[in-house]
Amino acid sequence: MAHRYREPVLLTTLANLRIPAGRLRRWSATAVGEGAPHPVGPSENERFHLEAVRAGGSGWLAVTVEIRTAAIDPDRLVAAFRAVVDHHEVLRSHFVLDVDGIPHRRLHRRGDISLRPVGTVHALDERGIRDELAEAVAGCTALSPASHLLAVVEHGDTCTVVCAFDHCYVDAHSLAVVAEDLVAAYGGEALPPAGSFLDHLVGTAVTEPGDDDPGVRGWADFLAATDHTVPEYPVDLGVTPGEFAPSRIHVAEVLTRAEADAHTESGTRRRVRTYPMLLTALAQATRDHGGPDRLPVVLPIHTRTDGDSSRSVGWCVANAPVVIDAGPVVGDDPERVLRAATVAVADALPLAAVDLTTVYGRFGHLLRKPRHDVFMVSYLDYRRFTRLPSLHARHISSDGRADDLQLWFWRDDDGISVRARFPDTAVAASLVTSVVDDLVARARAAVPAASDAAAAPV
Structure with a gap:
């Protein structure tokens, strides 16, 4: 029996991702300073994940969304991504290892995370896009401040935006939130209130x-x-x-x-x-x-x-x-x-x-x-996300x-x-x-x- 992929929400991997040929732009995030020590240590999931990555496993998640425009406004897109990072404090945190290999959390303030363009804007076919994204997402690690990825492929009358993070920061639900928040911020909307993951860790201890x-x-x-x-x-x-x-x-x-x-x-x-x-x-x-x-x-x-x-x-x-x-x-x-x-x-x-x-x-x-x-x-029930169906969102896991x-x-x-x-x-x-x-x-x-x-x- 043949089964088709389902839209608009699709769980896939980078090797199976289909993005039409187009002009690729990408940015990497950087942070001011090392961040301040934060009292909330790694959660159980984060700790196990860091150990698995250090043992050779892969550890990032990504989401793509479609924005209906022939050419992205790069300044607006960068501002939207920074707004999302400022809004969700866990995206401004990272871990440092002490001499015994124990991870300790550091947290940057709002406004401390910026983005810089990587390379030049260039046209790529589908395989070239996947290859460049694969190289870029490999650098997403919670052991380095602000290692997130932002990219966009302009093709036809739509643009495919890609956001990638170390798995420590996001689960599948988080990717849907990021997708909706990014598009809202790109459109100039105020982001809805969001709970703090770090407060959540304290509350569930x-x-x-x-x-x-x-x-x-x-x-x-x-x-x-x-x-x-x-x-x-x-x-x-x-x-x-x-x-x-x-x-x-x-x-x-x-x-x-x-x-x-x-x-x-x-x-x-x-x-x-x-x-x-x-x-x-x-x-x-x-x-x-x-x-x-x-x-x-x-x-x-x-x-x-x-x-x-x-x-x-x-x-x-x-x-x-x-x-x-x-x-x-x-x-x-x-x-x-x-x-x-x-x-x-x-x-x-x-x-x-x-x-x-x-x-x-x-x-x-x-x-x-x-x-x-x-x-x-x-x-996971995606029907709770009201904007998501119109975004052609895809959740991408590392292969x-x-x-x-x-x-x-x-x-x-x-x-x-x-x-x-x-x-x-x-x-x-x-x-x-x-x-x-x-x-x-x-x-x-x-x-x-x-x-x-x-x-x-x-």
Whole structure:
């Protein structure tokens, strides 16, 4: 089954990015001085990320947006980018390592970050644009002040703007905020209030929980159920433990808007939610391809609340573990299986309040982690971003390397799509494509007909 890329929001990688040939301009950011020491140290995500990058991993994220003009106003664009950096203080921070290799945060003041042109404006074909961007984004690092990238490609009657940052500063939600804020600032608009990521870190800091904490007990139960093995995809991807392959992606449409809406609208009555339904479809597709009946997986969970924090930029993600039961192959009520998954996910979400440092501290002597990557499945609803659909926004991840499968589901005004990232082996390419086809078929089968939804039990 062939699946198309979905617009306007697309999760992709630089190797798969398509920007038409055009005139490329780019800038690099510079900072005044070294910044002032800041009392908020690295978050757990930031610390793990810095360690992974120092071990050879890649570590940037980027977003592209389309501005409908034949020629960009470079001064306005630079001013807009500086306004975004001033608005979100984490983008003015960086880390320095002490003699023991411990990272400490420094923060620049508003107005301390400036941009300078890099090279000359020149025409490039699609491959040349990707090559130059690849070289430029490699310099994005949280261990250097203001290492962000700003670029634009002028082609036809539109311009593609590219912003890139070290992953320490942004998650997928952040990229959507940056996209909307940049276009708003370019148009001369005031930026909406935004929560502070650094304040968020202070507000979410908690005393390490005791052994009787419900979250700690939940993690203990999960790890006991998985023989204390960090989740890995349970079907062979053609990479032995300890080895890597270049990463590859596969993007597919899962549900059309009408199908997604039909599932959501009947959800309360059916006691079924969308994310658990997708996880169930994945568990069943995995079982169809030789996997187990129960699928352990980690769910990245956003820690933003309503209000100004919804416009915050930063890596606001925690982790919740869950085991999804695929249910019997035959002879059971499919709705019961979906309701059980909905309960399992709801029960798992509070476990995200227990940070991984605590998990490793309590259970590290028992843990087995066969892979570098962790089998994770994310879900992000872009419909909360009102301006985004008109910007042709694309979230770009570094290509890097992979040794396990990771999936990102996203919902926008057109429906639900999925991006699968996996090691580029012949075994994995064939398997993942087939698993996604199966997942899509099962998700569509889970959408109730109008009469079925109306008759579903309360």
